[in-house]
Amino acid sequence: MNSFTKFADAFQRRTPELPSDTPQTATVIDGRAIAEEITSGITSEVRRMKNSTGNVPGLALIMVGQGRDSQTYVRKKLGACEEAGIQSKISTLPENCTEDQVLNALSCFHEDPSIHGILVQLPLPQHLDEGKILNSVHLEKDVDGFHPINMGNLAMWGREPLFLPCTPKGCIELLIRSGVEISGKKAVVIGRSNIVGLPMSLLLQRHHAIVSVVHAFTRNPEQITREADIVVAAAGVPNLVRGSWLKPGAVVLDVGTNPVKDPSCEYGHRLIGDVCYEEASRVASAITPVPGGVGPVTVAMLLLNTLESAKRAYNFT
Amino acid sequence: MNSFTKFADAFQRRTPELPSDTPQTATVIDGRAIAEEITSGITSEVRRMKNSTGNVPGLALIMVGQGRDSQTYVRKKLGACEEAGIQSKISTLPENCTEDQVLNALSCFHEDPSIHGILVQLPLPQHLDEGKILNSVHLEKDVDGFHPINMGNLAMWGREPLFLPCTPKGCIELLIRSGVEISGKKAVVIGRSNIVGLPMSLLLQRHHAIVSVVHAFTRNPEQITREADIVVAAAGVPNLVRGSWLKPGAVVLDVGTNPVKDPSCEYGHRLIGDVCYEEASRVASAITPVPGGVGPVTVAMLLLNTLESAKRAYNFT
Numbered sequence: 001m002n003s004f005t006k007f008a009d010a011f012q013r014r015t016p017e018l019p020s021d022t023p024q025t026a027t028v029i030d031g032r033a034i035a036e037e038i039t040s041g042i043t044s045e046v047r048r049m050k051n052s053t054g055n056v057p058g059l060a061l062i063m064v065g066q067g068r069d070s071q072t073y074v075r076k077k078l079g080a081c082e083e084a085g086i087q088s089k090i091s092t093l094p095e096n097c098t099e100d101q102v103l104n105a106l107s108c109f110h111e112d113p114s115i116h117g118i119l120v121q122l123p124l125p126q127h128l129d130e131g132k133i134l135n136s137v138h139l140e141k142d143v144d145g146f147h148p149i150n151m152g153n154l155a156m157w158g159r160e161p162l163f164l165p166c167t168p169k170g171c172i173e174l175l176i177r178s179g180v181e182i183s184g185k186k187a188v189v190i191g192r193s194n195i196v197g198l199p200m201s202l203l204l205q206r207h208h209a210i211v212s213v214v215h216a217f218t219r220n221p222e223q224i225t226r227e228a229d230i231v232v233a234a235a236g237v238p239n240l241v242r243g244s245w246l247k248p249g250a251v252v253l254d255v256g257t258n259p260v261k262d263p264s265c266e267y268g269h270r271l272i273g274d275v276c277y278e279e280a281s282r283v284a285s286a287i288t289p290v291p292g293g294v295g296p297v298t299v300a301m302l303l304l305n306t307l308e309s310a311k312r313a314y315n316f317t
Numbered sequence: 318m319n320s321f322t323k324f325a326d327a328f329q330r331r332t333p334e335l336p337s338d339t340p341q342t343a344t345v346i347d348g349r350a351i352a353e354e355i356t357s358g359i360t361s362e363v364r365r366m367k368n369s370t371g372n373v374p375g376l377a378l379i380m381v382g383q384g385r386d387s388q389t390y391v392r393k394k395l396g397a398c399e400e401a402g403i404q405s406k407i408s409t410l411p412e413n414c415t416e417d418q419v420l421n422a423l424s425c426f427h428e429d430p431s432i433h434g435i436l437v438q439l440p441l442p443q444h445l446d447e448g449k450i451l452n453s454v455h456l457e458k459d460v461d462g463f464h465p466i467n468m469g470n471l472a473m474w475g476r477e478p479l480f481l482p483c484t485p486k487g488c489i490e491l492l493i494r495s496g497v498e499i500s501g502k503k504a505v506v507i508g509r510s511n512i513v514g515l516p517m518s519l520l521l522q523r524h525h526a527i528v529s530v531v532h533a534f535t536r537n538p539e540q541i542t543r544e545a546d547i548v549v550a551a552a553g554v555p556n557l558v559r560g561s562w563l564k565p566g567a568v569v570l571d572v573g574t575n576p577v578k579d580p581s582c583e584y585g586h587r588l589i590g591d592v593c594y595e596e597a598s599r600v601a602s603a604i605t606p607v608p609g610g611v612g613p614v615t616v617a618m619l620l621l622n623t624l625e626s627a628k629r630a631y632n633f634t
Contacts, residue, residue: 131476148469148476155472155519156465156511159448184534192522194473202472205509208534210541217501217525224527 026252026284029178035296038173039084042303046085049307049316057310058087059143059302060109062102063121064128065095068267069259070121077119080299086306087114095125102133110138116313117143117306122195140312143305146195154202163305168200170297171232171253172207178286180230180251183208188228190214190221190274191235196255200232221245231284233274243279252280252287255294343569343601346495352613355490356401359620363402366624366633374627375404376460376619377426379419380438381445382412385584386576387438394436397616403623404431412442419450427455433630434460434623439512457629460622463512471519480622485517487614488549488570489524495603497547497568500525505545507531507538507591508552513572517549538562550591560596569597569604572611 050056059081063074074090081088089112091105102120109118118141124130134146142150145163153159175182187209191197197213204211209230214221225231225245233241234255246252256274273290281287288294311317367373376398380391391407398405406429408422419437426435435458441447451463459467462480470476492499504526508514514530521528526547531538542548542562550558551572563569573591590607598604605611628634 148473149466150469151472152465152467152469155468155515157509157515158511159465184536192474194475198472198474205530208532210529210531210535212527212529213522214527215525218527219501 022282024281026281027178027286028281029174029253029286029288029293031174031288031293031296034174034177035300038297038300039080039303042086042300042307043084045307049310049314050085053314053316055114055310055314056085056087057117057306058089058112058115059117059119059306060112060115061088061090061119061121062093062105062109063090064093064097064102064124067123070123074121076295076299077302080303081306084303084307086303089115096127099128099133102128103136106133106136110141113313115141116309117141117302119144119302141309143302143309144195145199145305151194151199151202154199154206163309164203164301165195165199166301166305167196167234167255167294167298168203169305170294170301171200171255172203173301174253174288174294174297175230175251178251180286182230185209185229186227187211187230187232188214188225190225190231190233190241191255193234193236196234200234200255204230204232231275235274237274238272239274239276241275241280243276243283246280246283248283249285250283252284253294254288254290257290257295339599341598343598343604344495345598346491346570346603346605346610348491348605348610348613351491351494352617355614355617356397356620359403359617359624360401362624366627366631367402370631370633372431372627372631373402373404374434374623375406375429375432376434376436376623377429377432378405378407378436378438379410379422379426380407381410381414381419381441384440387440391438393612393616394619397620398623401620401624403620406432413444416445416450419445420453423450423453427458430630432458433626434458434619436461436619458626460619460626461512462516462622468511468516468519471516471523480626481520481618482512482516483618483622484513484551484572484611484615485520486622487611487618488517488572489520490618491570491605491611491614492547492568495568497603499547502526502546503544504528504547504549505531505542507542507548507550507558508572510551510553513551517551517572521547521549548592552591554591555589556591556593558592558597560593560600563597563600565600566602567600569601570611571605571607574607574612 046056061074078088093101109115118137139162143163145165150161153161187204189197189201192213192215201211201213212224214224222245226247230251232253238258252275254273254275257271259269260272262270271291363373378391395405410418426432435454456464456479460480462482467478470478504521506514506518509530509532518528518530529541531541539562543564547568549570555575569592571590571592574588576586577589579587588608
């Protein structure tokens, strides 16, 4: 897939802008507030579980290498676990580790009864077979939901995946909590990664949306996106989705977190989304900001999946 | 899913017809001829395998009950096996059999080294857990490709399913052999069954089409379908897709095989598709007839999957 180049091309075409005095119409979907509400509920449940069974949920992370983004995400996940009272363990492996080392780390966590969820932080270095490693995560601890059998059960009618992938699950949560009807609506997912675009499109279909996936081979992404009531942008291209790509009143979820240089920020860069927020917020009826939109809810969903897994393990309801 | 009722509703709205003197413009895609060509290639390969290894591919069918449709399909599959030199075995179980009896029949075929593909004829009687039974088919013999892990691998980028489900695989074959470009084209799949609609939409996406799935919750199926360059109708509703549902020049694959009463026919009924052929053939650029379109190619794909499985088993290339 060479989606980046193609999307970037589309971006370069620079579709016409709205007059700059058009007021912002969109409700800002406050992902942080929603995530806090969810996490607060999880915290209570964890406490209840501890009081009743003596156990708490446990999440294990496997991180290979020292990628700055990965470190940031892992730190956020560990912090969220701590906040909710979920035990966490981390196995950090060097960038040049072997596949066997990763599989061994997985095995340890598989055998550890205090661990109910295992997460392999992506992306992995090129020399490791990501597919093989993700396929090795035991289904009952696959809180990321990236195992193909889980994805197949997500796709198929009448089947229930053990876990819903966290970002798509979080996006649905944002829509529902914002009072957005999904059933019967036209949705466009921009990007088709295995970890966001694909499960997002499958989950929207499960909620009875009519879904189109826009990708590198889509000749007129603007036109197709403009038909959507719900737009989920997950292409990884900064500011790809312009105001002119949106139908007035559309609901926009921006999954993109693209670092752009900004010397005024702590680490010399700041994060921007796949959606040109300034323009989109003058066309959409509701929109998630970046940061503070989809990201925090994704982390909350990881905690929720871990809690659900622990409940299953301890037969606690 | 209550797709039937909703689709039937849409049908009842009776969209305006074309003037009856509009000439037929569509090329008829001759599924029988294409299937014969494919089967002839398979027959040669089976012969080559026999000469080289002494073995032929083997397909096992499990049929529960005596449904007339199932009997017809099974007969066609057995006949096609015989024509191609593929060995076939069939296990017929009574309508009121237990789940264990079906699972036992599966086990026998799993252990039988002369069997390379196992097919459970659907639909199964209501009292049997279809999901559990299909999940029990060993991946390396799942020539129908209905196991969720196979479906997950079909959905995910960078993964390869062991088998492509026969009807979608056949539809792609029909498009390719008819010179229809798929990449970048808008496709609409009508219906979202696990055995046709779902894998069809995933396979079209793998071929880089922009796919929308139209289903019971789609408020304006006509309008969405009218945008498509490629339409695959698999709703199981006779004559659902009218001429007015189609963009002029669209390519139409009709997966429907709906029996309608006709005393002049041998069994008192004849088969019609999901597409109103008379109207559609005056709007489309190419169309499959029913019968003689998708059906024969689906059977050819079953033979092909069985051959591929046997090649893997005997490490024969």
